[in-house]
Amino acid sequence: MNRRRVVLGPSTETSSTIFLVLRRMRAPLIVLIVIFAVSVFGLTLIPGRDAAGHSVRMSVFDAFYFMSYTATTIGYGELPHPFTAAQRMWVMFAIYLTVIGWAYGIGSLLTLVQDRTFRQALALQRFTRTVARLREPFLLMVGFGQTGRLLAERLDLIGRRLVVLDTASGNIDSLDIGAYHADVPALVADVQDPRMLAVAGLEQPWCEGVLALTDDDETNLLVSMTAALVRPELPVVARTVSPAIEHRMLAVGSPVVVNPFDRFGDHVRLALHAPASYRLMSWLMSGPDVELPEPERPPTTGRWVVCGYGRFGRELVEDLREGGLELTVIDPHAREEPGFTLVVGDASDPDVLARAELADAVGFVAGTANDTTNLSLVAAARRINPGLYVTARQNRPDNAPLFAAMEIDWLLVPAEVVTREIYAQLSTPLLWRFLQDMPAQGDEWAARIIDKLFDHCGTRLGTLWKVAFNPQDTPALLHWLNAGEARLGDLINDPYDRSRTLPAVPLLLLRGDDVTLGPDGDVTLAPGDQILFAGEPSARRALLETMTDRTVSEYVLSGRVVPSGWLWQRMTGRRSAAR
DSSP, rough: OOOOOOOOOOOGGGGOOOHHHHHTTHHHHHHHHHHHHHHHHHHHHHHHEEETTTTEEOOOOHHHHHHHHHTTTTTOOSSSSSSOOOHHHHHHHHHHHHHHHHHHHHHHHHHHHHHHHHHHHHHHHHHHHHHTTTOOOOEEEEEHHHHHHHHHHHHHTTTTTEEEEEEEEHHHHHHGSSSOOSSOOEEOOOOOHHHHHTTTTTTTTTEEEEOOOOOOOOHHHHHHHHEEEEETTEEEEOSSHHHHHHHHHHHHHOEEOOOOOOOHHHHHHHHHHHHHHHHHHHHHTTTTTTOOOOOOOOOOSSSEEEOOSHHHHHHHHHHHHTOEEEEEEEESSOOOTTTEEEEESSSSHHHHHHHHTTOOOOOEEESSOHHHHHHHHHHHHHOOOOOOOEEOOOOOGGGGHHHHHTTEEEOHHHHHHOOOOOOOHOOOOOHHHHHHGGGGGGHHHHHHHHHHHHHTTTTTTTTEEEEETTTOOGGGGHHHHHHHBBBBBHTTTTTEEEEEOSEEEEEEETTTTEEEOOOTTTOOOOOTEEEEEOOOOHHHHHHHHHHHHHEEEEEEEHOOOOOOHHHHHHHHHHHOOOO
16 A cells, blocks of 8 residues: 655744743843833933033933943943933933843843743754754664663664653653763653654654654554654564554554563463573573573473463463463453463452462462552462462562562563563664574574583673675675685684684574574575674674685685785785685
């Protein structure tokens, strides 16, 4: 279906500052002008005396000049002749009158500076100019709550620029205390107004994507729709916890929709059947320089008790059912459905918990929308069955210390789930492809990849990066690629000692539409290939040297040492094969 591209145009609010100042300062300015006019006019009418005693009148210019330095408290003296008593009486009247006028004007100005509307207009002007001056790709982030802050910190570490909109001034103020490498333009605005998205740079060519991360699903839907209509080619990532909203988002455009409840259920199912795969996924999605997660107590199969059958409960129950688990659901308003046993009632009631037969269960989920309720349910369940595998939902970030003290086996923090998912998609596009295909390789394969990463990189995964084999990025490898002599195993040799392997592990090879996960060293590379590497930053720098320096690539791929300078090549009669 073809849609006409919408042009939002500039917001009229961006030019409202000067009009607001003129409107609020109109009366004080008129008062000051009238006072000056009356004072100057009076001085020109009252006659004075020159040195010879003749009667003279001040010119309009002299009167205005005198009132200017007198009213501003500079006070050069009487001119052009000493004043008469009548002139001095008028000047005293004018002085007190101008003091009143200046007090009124300055007071009005201070009131204007403190006015919320004026500050917002000023911030809008400054924000508009800052965004208009951007000359590098940036992501437009709408919503800077817990999810936005976590994601901004990770994206900033890999050098991605951001422009932020949020309705809450407290969220925007938190940017001032954040240690970001680059300036982050931010504005408190009505994010449901499409014109604000235009002000934030949606229509600029430097905008490379939109992130709709507010806590309101309808707002995220509106942002997603606006981006789809204004910039159909622009990637959009939107957060929602409602399947209905997700369907409406996909009906207008093609955004990547992240539902933390659905993703959490997928992770639980993966951890149940493939703990090594889940461990590898968690490590790669956590960001640069993150410790390898320790093997944790895995969820166990058997009967699970789920408290709460709202949006989160429904998504989790569906995923657990697909994982082959027996389920008992406790909820005061749910209806009986096939696939699980329903206990109708308030889970905080001891009699209701008794009816759920927690003593015979292996897992327990406290999944209500209230943190206090979830914490109390966890405590009650553990008193009945200390061996339960406990999963809980944390709704408010302020309650993190309480959940940490409870030592929950698996904690759902929606903001963290969304952050990891979006980071995996934005940081390196090939990473998301790897994570999508990785579970199908089996748990033993994932365990081998973890061991390989540990052997090459240690417990900290330095960075992830993509290498595209093309004339622009790998000019020193063109000869080897075209000749079919570039082996992946040779490419990752150390450029200073090819008997050593760089601390880098190839995770994925993309050749056209064909994907190979964990390619081995015998793979022959071809022009157009893309490889996702994981390893130390030093390995990335060494690979860059191999791919751009012909003498280095000659040594790394063949073992031949070629003089680097033209003179040495002429003297020794040796040139690189690439030439």
